[in-house]
Amino acid sequence: MHINRKEVLRDPWFVAGLCLALAFGFVALLGPALAPYDPWNMGFEPIASPDSRHLLGVNDGGQDILSELLYAVRNTVAFGLLSGLAALGLGVAAGLAAGWYGGPVDAFLMRLADVLLAVPAVMVLILAAALFRPEPWVLALLLAVFAWPTISKTIRAQTLSLRTSLHVKAAVRMGASGRYILRRHLLPEMFPLYLIGFAAKARMAMFMEASLAFLGLFDPSRKSLGMMISYALKFYYMDIWWHWLMPPVLCLSLLIMGVTFLAVGLEKVLDPRLRTVTGEPV
Amino acid sequence: MTLTVDRLRVIYRDGDHGILALDEVSLVLEPGRCLALVGESGSGKTTLGMACMGLLPESAEVRGRILLSGQELDTADEAAMNRVRWSDLSMVFQNGAANLNPLHRIVDQVAEPLIHQGNMGRRPALDRAAEALVSVGLEPHLHRRYPHQLSGGQVQRALLAMAGVLDPAVLILDEPTSALDALSKGIVARVIREAVARGKAVLLITHDLEFAVHQADHMAVLYLGQVLETLPPEDLLSRPLHPYTLALGRSYPSMDTVRDLGGIRGDAFYRLVHRHGTENGEHSVHSHIQIPGSSHRDGHAPPTGCLFQNRCTQAVPACSSGRIPLEEVEGHGVRCLRHGIVNLMELHNVTKAYDNVPAVKGVDLEIKAGEILALVGETGSGKTTLAMTAAGALRQDQGQRFFDGQDMDGWIARDYRSLARRVGVIYQNPSESVSHRFTVFDAVAEPLRIHGFGKNRSERTDQVRRVLSDVHLSTDPAFLERYPHELNMGAIQRVCLARALVLSPVFLAADEPTSSLDPSVQAKVMKLLLELQTERGLTMLFVTHDIGLARKISDRIAVMLAGRIVELGPASAIMKDPRHPYTRLLLESASGRHVEPRIGESDAGDVDGCAFAPRCPSRLDRCLTERPLLQPQSGRKVACHASGPAE
Numbered sequence: 001m002h003i004n005r006k007e008v009l010r011d012p013w014f015v016a017g018l019c020l021a022l023a024f025g026f027v028a029l030l031g032p033a034l035a036p037y038d039p040w041n042m043g044f045e046p047i048a049s050p051d052s053r054h055l056l057g058v059n060d061g062g063q064d065i066l067s068e069l070l071y072a073v074r075n076t077v078a079f080g081l082l083s084g085l086a087a088l089g090l091g092v093a094a095g096l097a098a099g100w101y102g103g104p105v106d107a108f109l110m111r112l113a114d115v116l117l118a119v120p121a122v123m124v125l126i127l128a129a130a131l132f133r134p135e136p137w138v139l140a141l142l143l144a145v146f147a148w149p150t151i152s153k154t155i156r157a158q159t160l161s162l163r164t165s166l167h168v169k170a171a172v173r174m175g176a177s178g179r180y181i182l183r184r185h186l187l188p189e190m191f192p193l194y195l196i197g198f199a200a201k202a203r204m205a206m207f208m209e210a211s212l213a214f215l216g217l218f219d220p221s222r223k224s225l226g227m228m229i230s231y232a233l234k235f236y237y238m239d240i241w242w243h244w245l246m247p248p249v250l251c252l253s254l255l256i257m258g259v260t261f262l263a264v265g266l267e268k269v270l271d272p273r274l275r276t277v278t279g280e281p282v
Numbered sequence: 283m284t285l286t287v288d289r290l291r292v293i294y295r296d297g298d299h300g301i302l303a304l305d306e307v308s309l310v311l312e313p314g315r316c317l318a319l320v321g322e323s324g325s326g327k328t329t330l331g332m333a334c335m336g337l338l339p340e341s342a343e344v345r346g347r348i349l350l351s352g353q354e355l356d357t358a359d360e361a362a363m364n365r366v367r368w369s370d371l372s373m374v375f376q377n378g379a380a381n382l383n384p385l386h387r388i389v390d391q392v393a394e395p396l397i398h399q400g401n402m403g404r405r406p407a408l409d410r411a412a413e414a415l416v417s418v419g420l421e422p423h424l425h426r427r428y429p430h431q432l433s434g435g436q437v438q439r440a441l442l443a444m445a446g447v448l449d450p451a452v453l454i455l456d457e458p459t460s461a462l463d464a465l466s467k468g469i470v471a472r473v474i475r476e477a478v479a480r481g482k483a484v485l486l487i488t489h490d491l492e493f494a495v496h497q498a499d500h501m502a503v504l505y506l507g508q509v510l511e512t513l514p515p516e517d518l519l520s521r522p523l524h525p526y527t528l529a530l531g532r533s534y535p536s537m538d539t540v541r542d543l544g545g546i547r548g549d550a551f552y553r554l555v556h557r558h559g560t561e562n563g564e565h566s567v568h569s570h571i572q573i574p575g576s577s578h579r580d581g582h583a584p585p586t587g588c589l590f591q592n593r594c595t596q597a598v599p600a601c602s603s604g605r606i607p608l609e610e611v612e613g614h615g616v617r618c619l620r621h622g623i624v625n626l627m628e629l630h631n632v633t634k635a636y637d638n639v640p641a642v643k644g645v646d647l648e649i650k651a652g653e654i655l656a657l658v659g660e661t662g663s664g665k666t667t668l669a670m671t672a673a674g675a676l677r678q679d680q681g682q683r684f685f686d687g688q689d690m691d692g693w694i695a696r697d698y699r700s701l702a703r704r705v706g707v708i709y710q711n712p713s714e715s716v717s718h719r720f721t722v723f724d725a726v727a728e729p730l731r732i733h734g735f736g737k738n739r740s741e742r743t744d745q746v747r748r749v750l751s752d753v754h755l756s757t758d759p760a761f762l763e764r765y766p767h768e769l770n771m772g773a774i775q776r777v778c779l780a781r782a783l784v785l786s787p788v789f790l791a792a793d794e795p796t797s798s799l800d801p802s803v804q805a806k807v808m809k810l811l812l813e814l815q816t817e818r819g820l821t822m823l824f825v826t827h828d829i830g831l832a833r834k835i836s837d838r839i840a841v842m843l844a845g846r847i848v849e850l851g852p853a854s855a856i857m858k859d860p861r862h863p864y865t866r867l868l869l870e871s872a873s874g875r876h877v878e879p880r881i882g883e884s885d886a887g888d889v890d891g892c893a894f895a896p897r898c899p900s901r902l903d904r905c906l907t908e909r910p911l912l913q914p915q916s917g918r919k920v921a922c923h924a925s926g927p928a929e
Contacts, residue, residue, distance in 0.1 A: 165714065166709055166711060166714040166715045167714065167715055167716055167717040167718075167720075168717075170707065170709065170715045170716075171728060171732065173673070173674070173675040173702065173707060174702050174728070174729050174732050174733075175698055175699035175702035175703070175732055175733065176732040177732075180731070180732055184717075184728070184731070185717055188717075188719050189717065189719060
């Protein structure tokens with residue numbers, strides 16, 4: 001499978017998603033280097049409006065909001081990526097196993113998925129965060145445990161339909177091994193599903209991270225978009241919304257939009273049937 | 283008189299090497315019998331005739347014996363040969379006019395043997411010659427003409443008269459009909475019949491198979507100077523046992539053939555022998571089989587073993603060593619290591635159901651190596667299930683399958699991949715059988731990848747290019763990177779064909795490969811398929827609902843109805859005279875005639891009787907209660923109570 005660069009770059013969804021993702025990825029990677037100040041430094045004049053030294057002003061604790069924002073984006077992106085990837089890995093593995101092997105494997109994995117789907121992940125996470133105060137990455141993985149079932153359901157359905165599709169049957173008849181089928185047929189065939197699943201779960205995880213932070217369930221010194229919103233909201237009556245409340249809200253929204261657009265654009269490109277055919281048929 | 287040819291070996295010498303024209307040919311020409319010698323040109327047919335007449339050129343080295351009534355003929359002794367020529371042994375030569383003296387009138391030439399050999403006076407000799415000419419249909423006004431004033435056919439008949447004028451005991455006819463139209467052939471046939479009736483021995487050398495079938499009492503098939511099969515003439519087209527005989531019959535435009543002409547894969551060679559390390563002029567056994575030109579991709583054939591191995595559809599490694607003897611098989615003499623044409627695929631009582639819905643109900647089917655068997659029938663008759671079971675893609679519920687003589691299920695359990703390599707499958711829906719994420723290259727290279735053939739991409743690319751050019755597709759890099767959905771249906775089906783052939787299988791199961799194509803594309807794909815079948819010596823199971831298509835491509839047809847075969851036999855026989863009412867219905871529907879289906883009381887379920895009974899126009903009472911079994915009948919097998927042999 002190859003990606004036609006020119007074609008991809010003509011797709012507005014992809015380009016928009018790519019720009020946003022690159023921007024946030026850049027910020028996430030280089031956040032500490034970009035930040036003008038130490039975000040934990042409380043030495044500035046609290047609740048100051050933006051000026052040339054503090055582009056987004058200073059919060060109530062005397063911390064530079066821009067520096068805080070840069071660190072917060074980094075944390076949120078990392079949480080989303082980790083949780084999304086873990087959920088994707090679990091979901092794809094479970095879905096493939098259930099769909100390919102069928103029988104008891106399928107029954108067990110899918111009942112497990114049903115049970116997990118019935119449990120409200122938010123509650124579990126809130127309880128876990130409140131009771132055990134775990135590291136954020138533990139929470140990200142815990143979220144993934146509750147997030148994989150929806151991915152595995154779609155992967156399983158697709159595997160089932162692929163298993164009976166003629167091209168897989170043809171390859172099996174040719175004597176292909178399970179590994180070959182997995183590598184050449186199943187995994188590439190479902191690429192759009194991974195992107196969609198990953199995007200959905202990463203989105204959810206970022207939102208969840210923001211929510212948990214908003215509820216104050218993380219270490220208060222950990223910078224987070226949710227926590228910033230939560231603090232900013234305490235001062236809603238003051239004229240801070242545009243430089244304190246708005247930046248984390250915008251960042252969170254754009255981050256989630258970027259991930260979504262990228263998935264939509266890639267899906268169009270990677271599924272040759274959705275591509276515009278160039279040139280004459282042979 | 284009996285003419286016996288005993289281990290005759292003829293080599294045309296040219297310096298240190300020579301062409302081996304006849305290799306230990308033994309034949310017996312009995313009085314009152316006509317032996318036909320058939321084979322491609324270059325097989326040594328004429329050399330044999332000339333050798334019997336002692337007319338081989340100086341450069342020919344002759345070994346072995348030729349006996350006339352037990353007396354050995356010394357073919358080198360001109361005087362001795364002259365005594366038997368014309369009177370005991372005569373020959374009608376090929377290329378008529380070249381054998382007559384252009385300066386003499388034909389009647390004089392026909393009278394010549396009478397005068398010189400028969401010690402007859404000139405006048406009576408001329409009278410006898412005139413009689414002989416009239417008896418072959420040459421009117422008296424033609425008798426005094428010169429050879430160049432006669433047509434080719436008339437010259438041929440004059441030669442026939444000349445050969446028979448001294449009433450020889452042995453008559454050798456070399457291609458007597460090649461210059462004749464169909465009506466004039468009748469005269470040759472009459473001459474042969476009369477000679478045989480009068481106790482003469484006739485050797486008919488011809489490539490006109492149908493003529494030979496009708497005139498001869500016995501036949502020998504010659505290939506590169508070796509007799510590959512001796513057989514009764516009626517079996518030549520219908521039941522050959524040697525793959526070469528089958529291929530020869532398939533190349534011949536017989537009036538009964540409905541299939542398109544097939545030809546024989548590869549080219550005929552001639553055999554070069556070298557004299558090295560020889561004693562007493564003994565020829566080295568290490569004769570080379572030389573290919574004229576070098577267009578043949580197989581290059582030089584191995585010098586030992588079966589001569590036909592490179593063109594054979596069932597050659598095994600053992601075929602390339604030793605000397606294969608002529609063996610007695612089912613009344614034929616067959617020079618084949620595998621004792622004649624083998625069944626590449628055998629199904630015994632194969633039954634298959636999907637969730638208790640029976641699809642195939644106890645089918646016995648044999649597919650011979652090198653043949654195309656068409657499986658026809660309406661939708662839901664179990665054709666695809668049967669074909670996929672034969673291809674090893676499905677597993678039967680009951681019954682046994684054999685591939686190349688080995689139990690297929692055991693083979694699958696032991697080493698499925700080696701079986702899978704030998705079987706190619708083409709699916710009904712070409713665009714679905716290739717992953718839409720695959721490019722043309724990926725699709726064709728997939729079998730290579732699965733079987734680990736080709737170490738790297740460039741090696742695989744070479745193989746892919748080769749097979750793509752075999753199926754007449756482009757091989758340029760841009761095409762290799764196209765996706766199937768960008769191609770038209772004909773091209774996709776060719777890609778699928780290339781995919782099926784890239785591992786060089788011996789058996790191809792094609793499930794409605796052209797039903798999704800429009801007629802012009804279908805015609806091209808079918809022609810390609812037939813060409814590949816011939817060139818690669820494939821055995822094919824061709825599933826189609828189109829009996830008209832089956833007619834053009836298959837050697838045999840199996841008609842399937844509700845999971846059972848109801849008629850099975852040579853395509854020509856079934857087309858000419860369908861015996862099962864269902865086959866007749868299929869044929870009538872195929873010819874575009876509107877067939878009003880007879881609505882029966884019950885058309886569903888596995889009834890006891892014939893599945894066609896409810897719709898059958900010639901139904902008998904017992905058809906509803908008693909299932910007819912496949913019974914041999916006029917050259918095929920039919921399962922029908924109503925069409926049984928007249929009682």
